[in-house]
Amino acid sequence: MGNETNGGPRDPGSGRVKEQGETVDGIQIRAVGEDEVEEWDRALAVGFLRSHVGRATEFRRRQWEPGRMIGAFDGDRIVATFRSFDAELTVPGGAVVKADAITAVTVTATHRRRGLLRRMMTGDLAAARERGAAVAILVAAEYNIYGRYGFGPATRGHGWNIDLLRAGGLRADLPTVPGGRIDLVSMEELRKIGPELFDRWRVTQPGAIDRDELTWQRHTGEIEVPGFDWKEPFAAVHRDAEGTPTGLAVYKVDDTWDGSYPNCTLTVHDLVALDRPTATALWRYLFSVDWVRKVTVENVGPDDPLPMLLNEPRAATPHAENADFMWLRVLDVEAAFNARTYGAPGRVVLDVEDRDGYAAGRWAIEVAADGTGRCARTTDEADLALDASALGALYLAGETLPRLAVAGLVTELRPGAAAAADLLLRTPLLAWNIDGF
Template sequence: MGNSNDHAAVDTVSGLQVRAVSVDEVAEWNRALNFGFLRPEVAVAEDLRRRYWEPGRMLAGFDGERQIATFRSFDTELTVPGGAVVPADAITNVAVTATHRRRGLLSAMMRRDLAAAAERGSAVAILAAAEYNIYGRFGFGPATQGAGWNIELRRTRGLREGLPGVPGGRTDFVTMAELRELGADLHERWRRTQPGAIERDTLWWERTSGEVRAPGDEFKEPFAAVHRDAAGEVTGLVLYRIANKWDGAYPDCKLTVSEFIALDLPTAVELWRLVLSVDWVSRVEVPKLAPDDPLPLLLQDPRAATPHEGNGDLVWLRVLDVEAAFGARSYGAPGRVVLEVDDRLGYASGRWALETAEDGTGRCVRTTDDADLALGASELGSLYLGAETASRLAAAALLTELRPGAAAAADLLLRTPLRAWTPTEF
């Protein structure tokens, strides 16, 4: 493989070349991405893609002069249990043209990017896996779960009585320009409270608000409402759209929530009260919500909320620096568990002692002591944020318990008050 420091380095695999693209090659890269994502009819968004371009971070596979594979990464911060953040390499826009599959292009791009990320000091790498069986071989494991809901308003009859509200607070609709400013500031405060959350840059808010639109985007301006407390501080935000549908003379509209942020329960109650009381709406769809969100229990009839069909894993994670990653997060109990990790790419390979203290701090250091659990890098990634348990992995034969009771002991250490989740697709 080429030197990860050299942006001009070329790797050769199966007679094909892998290298970083220049800013002048971004249009062709975008065309290859659209083709790989089965959207050849979508026009190239060259100006937008140029804003995403960073030296050495936008890779392509070449067959001669033609780009036939794409890959991009960017730096972000990942919130971990306890509220600290770690530097993360976020991977996206991965595609290989159907005519060039199984020739090592993805492996070459992935290995190149991970090597560069480790050299930059990224503690972990993250991605969203469109297909389950692709990324495990690179040491990634599912690390966050979503828990969306479909709510039948005719059955639930709204929120329970007696829920806490915000005395002196108010909820107001805002413009898209106000959304960009207020939403960005609110998310910056909120993301430090949610394990699994990542940053959002200016471009994310520009696309969400419709200021920047790309070919293929199906933008429909949402209703955007913010909640302020009695002091005027923004404490919550909701974005939703309504599909206008009638059953003869009767309204039968569906409201879909695309964004929901609340810094506390009283704010959430005020925002849900708005969402669940819109005229003409009979169904509310909330595709993206944290797995610990209490929404169904806030309803008069929780059975009126049924799991959303899109629920499942979103962010996959692989550990690049074991000591940095595990030293940053907090832990649920004091103790010690020794892990034997098999990592085919080498970043997490070896025997590690996870040692945690009464105050919730911990460290993971190399040891020669006998191992308690044996697992792969993918399973280590699934355990890191607390979204998965060692006991369940052991029951599924994805982790081997070398000392009886070690899986349960590890779960006590790794347990978190909030399960990992991110609402930000990337």
């Protein structure tokens, strides 16, 4: 199964899955019509083991676009679901590439092991490549499913649990924003401020994707989806001396007391900042909220220096749910690798095995002194051999070549090639995606 949380329809483009689909063993795989969205929604709930939740028909209709919502029909019953939409993915260097974002992937327990997922995935990836998507992305609910389709874990979700009494607050020597201020804003104000601020931030973070209007409506409670309990959060906006928003923190506080002693936990759902002093100001604010004794940060960059900002870094312990998060599959090697920048000049030749053909072949990546790179097919002798899944894991530099080589997922064809090529692919910031989809 694949996770399903956010994301509405984007520009549909061309190359959609055929409306008539294909029939295998009496099961027809085809695009869902707008009049079939309610049935598709119920099949999705069953597939995710949430048959008890209410209907989300109107929300699903907002997500529907021709050819992008797929169902497997056993007679009149939908027994598998699949949806994709176009997203913008930030790559190292700040450019964005077109990504096929895959979500809502389920197969009903009664119809497993019949090749339904493979047929839905194969059709969608072919259509995505025809539309000009450089990569496909998804959030994997199960680790062992998507490698067979050429996806590799490209970002990690990382969080912290912070004991405020032990932490002793943030260090006093950290930089601040002269004249900056923090204000709580309403959900209506957040819908106005958040999108522009987020768009400015996401191009600074490799691995981030864009948010559409429907996502902001969900985040702020304008639209509520059955099965995803929404409770109004707090939203704190940081502004510089000129009044321009430079950061945002969205959080909730539970109302827990130990007798007459406050023992509340503040949970951070979103924190984006355009610069380090803004981030510091927002953390300082969050750690100073009355009655709070523990701060849980659900998802922050895996190399974020947050623990080192504390007077006692050991007060921050890793969140239990830290794990691989967004998976990536390269569909157009030249478009993907020509879009990003690199860490050091040099050249590497990759020999990629890809059963579906999109990334198969031998590729030379040449990096100039300014960090720009050029990727093209070559007949030169290869330095490294890997499959499409490993290529997906490496693309955003969320994984290292030496580690993959030690794990047996990359083969060195030239001694020292993994370490040398890793310098080329390295980025100042680790890839990170704040959003499920």
